Amino acid sequence: MTRAERVAARVLFWGAVLGIAVMAAGLGGAVLATGAALDRAPRERHARGLVGPPAIAPVTSLPHVLRSAAHHPTDPAAIAPLGVLTLLVTPIAAVAATIPAFLIDGDRRYAAIATLLLLALSASLWLGHG
Amino acid sequence: MAPVAMLALVGTSAAAGAAGAVLGLGGGILLVPMLTLFYGVDLHAAMGASIVSVVATSSGAAAVYLRSGLSNIRIGLFLAMATVSGAIVGAALVGAVPDRALLLVLGGALAYSAVLGFRQLHVEVPGPPGAGGLASRFRLAGVYHDPLLGSVEYRAARVGLGTAVMFAAGVLSGLLGIGSGAFKVVAMDHVMRLPLKVSTATSNFMIGITAAASAGIYLGRGDIQPVLATPVAVGVMLGAYAGTRAMARLRSRTIRALFLPVLLYLAASLILRGLGLWPT
Numbered sequence: 186m187t188r189a190e191r192v193a194a195r196v197l198f199w200g201a202v203l204g205i206a207v208m209a210a211g212l213g214g215a216v217l218a219t220g221a222a223l224d225r226a227p228r229e230r231h232a233r234g235l236v237g238p239p240a241i242a243p244v245t246s247l248p249h250v251l252r253s254a255a256h257h258p259t260d261p262a263a264i265a266p267l268g269v270l271t272l273l274v275t276p277i278a279a280v281a282a283t284i285p286a287f288l289i290d291g292d293r294r295y296a297a298i299a300t301l302l303l304l305a306l307s308a309s310l311w312l313g314h315g
Numbered sequence: 316m317a318p319v320a321m322l323a324l325v326g327t328s329a330a331a332g333a334a335g336a337v338l339g340l341g342g343g344i345l346l347v348p349m350l351t352l353f354y355g356v357d358l359h360a361a362m363g364a365s366i367v368s369v370v371a372t373s374s375g376a377a378a379v380y381l382r383s384g385l386s387n388i389r390i391g392l393f394l395a396m397a398t399v400s401g402a403i404v405g406a407a408l409v410g411a412v413p414d415r416a417l418l419l420v421l422g423g424a425l426a427y428s429a430v431l432g433f434r435q436l437h438v439e440v441p442g443p444p445g446a447g448g449l450a451s452r453f454r455l456a457g458v459y460h461d462p463l464l465g466s467v468e469y470r471a472a473r474v475g476l477g478t479a480v481m482f483a484a485g486v487l488s489g490l491l492g493i494g495s496g497a498f499k500v501v502a503m504d505h506v507m508r509l510p511l512k513v514s515t516a517t518s519n520f521m522i523g524i525t526a527a528a529s530a531g532i533y534l535g536r537g538d539i540q541p542v543l544a545t546p547v548a549v550g551v552m553l554g555a556y557a558g559t560r561a562m563a564r565l566r567s568r569t570i571r572a573l574f575l576p577v578l579l580y581l582a583a584s585l586i587l588r589g590l591g592l593w594p595t
Contacts, residue, residue, distance in 0.1 A: 186381070186382060186384065187388070189388055190381045190382075190386075190388045191381075191382075193377075193381055193388060193520075194377070194378045194379075194381040194382050195378075197373075197374040197375075197377050197378040197381070197523070198374070198375075198378035200374060201370075201371060201374035201375055201378070201552060204548075205371065205545075205548050205549055205552055208541060208544065208545040208548060208549075209545055209549060211541065211545075212541060212542065212545045212546075216318075265541035265542075265545060266541055268541070268545075269367060269539055269541055269544055272367060272370055272371060272374070272548060273366075273367070273370055273527055273530045273534075274527065275370065275374050275523070275527070276370060276373060276374065276523035276524045276526070276527045277524070277527050277528075279374075279523075279524075280392070280395075280524060283388065283392070294453070295389060295392065298392050298393060298396060299392055301396060302392055302395055302396050302399060302524070305396065305399040305400055305403065305528075306399055306524065306527070306528045308403055309399055309402055309403050309406070309528040309529070309531070310528060310530070310531040311531070312403060312406050312407075312531075
């Protein structure tokens, strides 16, 4: 196994585990906080006088997710979207991590290919938001 | 969503993740109909959950396949360049090219691949590796250990054509927002004559990259709902892990026999969409 394969495998595995763990913690916390199934959460939260998002809101953008998670006191419902974003950026992080690995091994050609791919991914993400 | 329904969703997502890990697909082909038909989930939310499931399947499976040598990172990165570039071109061409003609061409190509697949049903690994110019220059070759066959050496053939198929699959993804896992497997297996296990394992590495690239579209529309995506991701990740364990022990002919019905279904759906006969 090459250095790039080892690094990519580590980033993919731990990125996925971290993302899913944060998602599960946020969802579990939201269920415990409302004391009810999430489809009944809006009514339960209203009855308890809770403010903030009625249930776990859809993930729309990084600034929105970070703002919601930084809000004090922390709402468990705002934590799960952080996990979703962590999971979604994991493959891109894996590609980024291979660049120094290829360079250390003296493989400039594949370091360049991984860099070009990263630029193409960034352009694709930008176009997707546009 | 009630806890019992959530547990059932984890279980069914695990099945989709296992199939995705073995066949090199994102699992969306199984997950989207399942979520919409059996759980009454809105189509956009199902597609958002599908994107999360593709990344979870890819990350879970590719981490194992890279360690075992089944995923070829050089082939994956080289071909991902073509797919992502194609997706950018496809997104820029929305409305400028006739979607239906493209659907018919690619549906026909998949149908032809399915016919080739039936003819190769009993082929465990392709013939001895050739010595192609691009394959040598970019070192698109490797070796893996198969518990059934021992050490298997391989080298990509027809790299230019394989890259063109990947680019076309990317254009289709960008134009229509559909996944292209099946095209990746077809391009590596039939066009580049890589062993089927290497093709599906490397596809698993690539589908996460292309899914992450298109995630911006789903995020912007608010289609990714954590309440749905979390049990799906947990289930898919567990299923993908089980799928990677099973894949190493399966014969290529078994994997091909499982892949062919998926290929035929996709070919039929693309052709029928091209003819305007597919329900939307």
